[in-house]
Amino acid sequence: MKVGVLGCGNVGAPLVSLIEQQRDSIRARTGINLEVKAVAVRTLSRERTVEIDASLLTTDSHGLVTDPEVDLVVETIGGIEPARELILEALKASKPVVTANKELLANFGPELFAAADGSGVDLLFEAAVGGGIPIIRPLRESLAAENITRVMGIVNGTTNFILTRMSEEGLDYADALAEAQSLGYAERDPTADVEGYDAGAKAAIIATIAFGGRVVAGDVYHEGISGITEVDIEFADRLGFAIKLLAIAERFDDGSVAVRVHPAMVPHTHPLASVRDSFNAVFIEGEAVGELMFYGRGAGGYPTASAVLGDVVDAAANLVKGTHASIGSFGRCDLRSLDDLTSAFYVNLNVEDSPGVLAAVAGAFGRHGVSIHSMEQVSLADSAAGTAKLIFITHQAREADLRVTLGEIRQLETVSSVGSVLRVIGAEGQQR
Amino acid sequence: MKVGVLGCGNVGAPLVSLIEQQRDSIRARTGINLEVKAVAVRTLSRERTVEIDASLLTTDSHGLVTDPEVDLVVETIGGIEPARELILEALKASKPVVTANKELLANFGPELFAAADGSGVDLLFEAAVGGGIPIIRPLRESLAAENITRVMGIVNGTTNFILTRMSEEGLDYADALAEAQSLGYAERDPTADVEGYDAGAKAAIIATIAFGGRVVAGDVYHEGISGITEVDIEFADRLGFAIKLLAIAERFDDGSVAVRVHPAMVPHTHPLASVRDSFNAVFIEGEAVGELMFYGRGAGGYPTASAVLGDVVDAAANLVKGTHASIGSFGRCDLRSLDDLTSAFYVNLNVEDSPGVLAAVAGAFGRHGVSIHSMEQVSLADSAAGTAKLIFITHQAREADLRVTLGEIRQLETVSSVGSVLRVIGAEGQQR
Numbered sequence: 001m002k003v004g005v006l007g008c009g010n011v012g013a014p015l016v017s018l019i020e021q022q023r024d025s026i027r028a029r030t031g032i033n034l035e036v037k038a039v040a041v042r043t044l045s046r047e048r049t050v051e052i053d054a055s056l057l058t059t060d061s062h063g064l065v066t067d068p069e070v071d072l073v074v075e076t077i078g079g080i081e082p083a084r085e086l087i088l089e090a091l092k093a094s095k096p097v098v099t100a101n102k103e104l105l106a107n108f109g110p111e112l113f114a115a116a117d118g119s120g121v122d123l124l125f126e127a128a129v130g131g132g133i134p135i136i137r138p139l140r141e142s143l144a145a146e147n148i149t150r151v152m153g154i155v156n157g158t159t160n161f162i163l164t165r166m167s168e169e170g171l172d173y174a175d176a177l178a179e180a181q182s183l184g185y186a187e188r189d190p191t192a193d194v195e196g197y198d199a200g201a202k203a204a205i206i207a208t209i210a211f212g213g214r215v216v217a218g219d220v221y222h223e224g225i226s227g228i229t230e231v232d233i234e235f236a237d238r239l240g241f242a243i244k245l246l247a248i249a250e251r252f253d254d255g256s257v258a259v260r261v262h263p264a265m266v267p268h269t270h271p272l273a274s275v276r277d278s279f280n281a282v283f284i285e286g287e288a289v290g291e292l293m294f295y296g297r298g299a300g301g302y303p304t305a306s307a308v309l310g311d312v313v314d315a316a317a318n319l320v321k322g323t324h325a326s327i328g329s330f331g332r333c334d335l336r337s338l339d340d341l342t343s344a345f346y347v348n349l350n351v352e353d354s355p356g357v358l359a360a361v362a363g364a365f366g367r368h369g370v371s372i373h374s375m376e377q378v379s380l381a382d383s384a385a386g387t388a389k390l391i392f393i394t395h396q397a398r399e400a401d402l403r404v405t406l407g408e409i410r411q412l413e414t415v416s417s418v419g420s421v422l423r424v425i426g427a428e429g430q431q432r
Numbered sequence: 433m434k435v436g437v438l439g440c441g442n443v444g445a446p447l448v449s450l451i452e453q454q455r456d457s458i459r460a461r462t463g464i465n466l467e468v469k470a471v472a473v474r475t476l477s478r479e480r481t482v483e484i485d486a487s488l489l490t491t492d493s494h495g496l497v498t499d500p501e502v503d504l505v506v507e508t509i510g511g512i513e514p515a516r517e518l519i520l521e522a523l524k525a526s527k528p529v530v531t532a533n534k535e536l537l538a539n540f541g542p543e544l545f546a547a548a549d550g551s552g553v554d555l556l557f558e559a560a561v562g563g564g565i566p567i568i569r570p571l572r573e574s575l576a577a578e579n580i581t582r583v584m585g586i587v588n589g590t591t592n593f594i595l596t597r598m599s600e601e602g603l604d605y606a607d608a609l610a611e612a613q614s615l616g617y618a619e620r621d622p623t624a625d626v627e628g629y630d631a632g633a634k635a636a637i638i639a640t641i642a643f644g645g646r647v648v649a650g651d652v653y654h655e656g657i658s659g660i661t662e663v664d665i666e667f668a669d670r671l672g673f674a675i676k677l678l679a680i681a682e683r684f685d686d687g688s689v690a691v692r693v694h695p696a697m698v699p700h701t702h703p704l705a706s707v708r709d710s711f712n713a714v715f716i717e718g719e720a721v722g723e724l725m726f727y728g729r730g731a732g733g734y735p736t737a738s739a740v741l742g743d744v745v746d747a748a749a750n751l752v753k754g755t756h757a758s759i760g761s762f763g764r765c766d767l768r769s770l771d772d773l774t775s776a777f778y779v780n781l782n783v784e785d786s787p788g789v790l791a792a793v794a795g796a797f798g799r800h801g802v803s804i805h806s807m808e809q810v811s812l813a814d815s816a817a818g819t820a821k822l823i824f825i826t827h828q829a830r831e832a833d834l835r836v837t838l839g840e841i842r843q844l845e846t847v848s849s850v851g852s853v854l855r856v857i858g859a860e861g862q863q864r
Contacts, residue, residue, distance in 0.1 A: 134574035
């Protein structure tokens with residue numbers, strides 16, 4: 001079974017090395033003898049973290065894909081093009097493809113799935129969400145008979161690392177981000193991670209697979225973590241919550257689906273609250289199965305390469321048997337607007353320390369039917385004289401109502417600014 | 433696709449109902465139309481939790497298995513016989529079998545796997561370990577290319593419920609057990625759960641699948657939780673640990689394997705420590721993938737039936753394609769004796785409150801090369817005058833050395849008794 005690998009970077013290089021290491025044990029378990037036929041790279045001379053036999057390297061990606069000796073193609077280049085074109089070329093030639101390319105799948109997944117089904121070969125992508133954690137296969141296979149109602153994931157390790165450092169070491173956002181950058185967890189331009197774009201792409205893939213309807217990255221509402229302050233984290237902790245950036249895909253009773261990424265307050269007793277550092281986890285709620293969680297390394301060369309290699313073994317076994325795992329076809333999802341979702345909210349306001357302010361703010365909440373669960377005035381050591389902080393937790397309220405309420409609160413003379421607004425993941429998930 | 437179900441109890445009855453509920457969505461996703469052809473029961477007249485069409489019921493199990501109209505057999509009877517005989521009969525007739533029978537698999541698994549491979553059909557058993565949690569499939573498929581070094585599981589919900597109640601509510605063991613019994617989590621005779629037999633059977637199955645070598649229930653060392661006291665739980669908590677009943681399967685560099693079940697001290701920061709109530713979780717360490725954890729409902733009719741139905745859909749799809757998931761053949765494992773394992777230990781001694789006692793005890797540790805990491809004398813409000821409690825945490829030590837040490841300590845005149853001895857799961861798992 002000859003494998004062609006596109007790309008030899010963070011995932012491609014460890015994959016080549018892992019195939020070498022695991023060849024004997026894979027053959028013993030499955031009878032399949034994997035061999036890397038060629039590795040397509042941009043430049044032959046570049047230094048690599050893992051030593052690769054120079055005779056395997058080629059700069060001709062199209063030649064690799066169409067080489068009749070290559071039975072199976074692994075794409076580790078990332079990005080939309082040329083990855084998309086190369087994958088379609090391989091599928092057209094009836095070669096199974098394994099990829100970890102979340103950006104591509106979140107934008108062109110169903111097109112690629114259809115091409116794979118049309119050629120009767122596998123397109124597998126376990127590593128695209130949650131790195132080394134098996135998520136896609138359990139969703140597609142183990143839970144094939146399950147009515148999944150909600151999936152909530154910590155699917156971006158960079159932001160989880162930053163939030164963990166803020167929570168456990170009391171760092172502010174900027175210092176935690178700087179630490180993540182110095183450790184190589186965050187890019188120099190961290191936007192894709194900290195503003196929720198990366199998590200949004202993964203959420204689109206999760207929703208597509210969990211609910212069987214087409215959801216693309218552009219359908220996903222996203223908010224990032226750059227506005228989270230130490231006060232929010234401390235206050236959440238005192239109330240019994242951790243702040244996590246969650247990717248949430250939900251299906252409602254009417255069949256509509258909502259997919260979003262935003263920071264949320266998660267009760268300390270919830271399994272997602274204990275996911276620390278750069279670890280990822282995906283929490284699944286199903287009607288019969290109840291609650292499930294899958295936890296592990298969501299990124300990193302070897303964990304990701306391990307998931308890719310699991311897919312390679314599977315696709316190779318299917319190719320030998322002349323079968324493939326059909327992903328099914330995907331109609332468009334009926335997407336529910338964020339405005340129509342409900343949630344409890346944490347609202348942090350910077351106000352004048354004057355007697356009328358609470359009445360004015362409470363009036364705005366009341367006029368839009370947002371009822372208050374609790375309110376606390378917080379005194380900060382470093383507050384300017386005459387200012388205070390009001391922290392509200394609301395009962396379940398519609399997003400649209402809260403938005404209008406906040407608009408009105410911003411207009412109040414006694415309110416200097418609206419700080420963080422966070423959704424609260426209640427105990428409802430715990431008690432199903 | 434006509435399904436014959438053996439047994440209509442805690443799992444069988446919800447399964448029949450779930451097949452009914454999910455038929456349309458399964459057909460839409462996979463093209464497979466599942467129909468329950470017959471349900472074999474002991475007595476036709478018994479009352480059932482789920483209403484079952486009376487015309488499906490039969491008392492003729494062998495007739496159900498050999499009925500040419502039955503394409504696929506689900507075994508939910510439990511126990512060794514007649515489950516074993518019926519499964520072999522179905523496999524011989526080239527019918528795929530799905531079972532959740534841990535006792536049978538932990539004793540005759542490889543014999544049954546061989547029969548399935550011989551007939552070229554599936555024998556699937558996702559629900560045998562961890563109820564609704566996908567564990568077997570990820571181990572067999574997603575991690576097919578992974579060198580797994582250790583699996584640690586909380587695989588018995590009853591004992592985890594008892595330990596959670598002891599820890600969170602300060603109950604003693606007897607009261608927590610009584611509560612578990614009143615809620616239906618524990619049997620009237622709780623031995624199989626609290627003494628680790630149930631977890632031992634699951635550990636044998638996990639080890640067999642994770643390491644590809646035959647391990648049976650009788651190979652598994654087990655200790656239960658009935659000796660755990662409130663003092664142990666309080667003291668563990670103060671030191672930063674939770675006490676959990678763990679099933680541990682390890683493979684060492686020389687290829688030998690050790691499989692055991694015992695209570696252990698798990699650091700609060702470890703993902704297993706936050707698994708509460710009757711939830712289960714399986715924590716996997718692999719060379720490339722790092723750490724993974726799978727969490728969910730380890731028991732209960734609907735969660736278990738959901739996992740069984742996932743297997744049914746998979747086996748049905750394979751039957752249609754004329755393929756099957758080979759489990760592989762299993763040689764005997766080279767089992768490492770418990771004596772040769774090393775661990776840090778928590779040792780709780782009831783002693784005379786006299787000046788020489790520590791020297792005597794420390795001497796016994798020292799003579800057998802067990803070095804002490806920390807020692808604390810604990811004063812209990814209800815201690816008899818002139819008595820004290822010494823709590824030791826050792827460095828890594830061989831089990832055999834600790835055993836000899838404890839034997840010697842028991843002989844000391846100043847020691848009235850040896851209380852709990854618990855293995856400490858160190859931070860080593862966290863840092864890989």
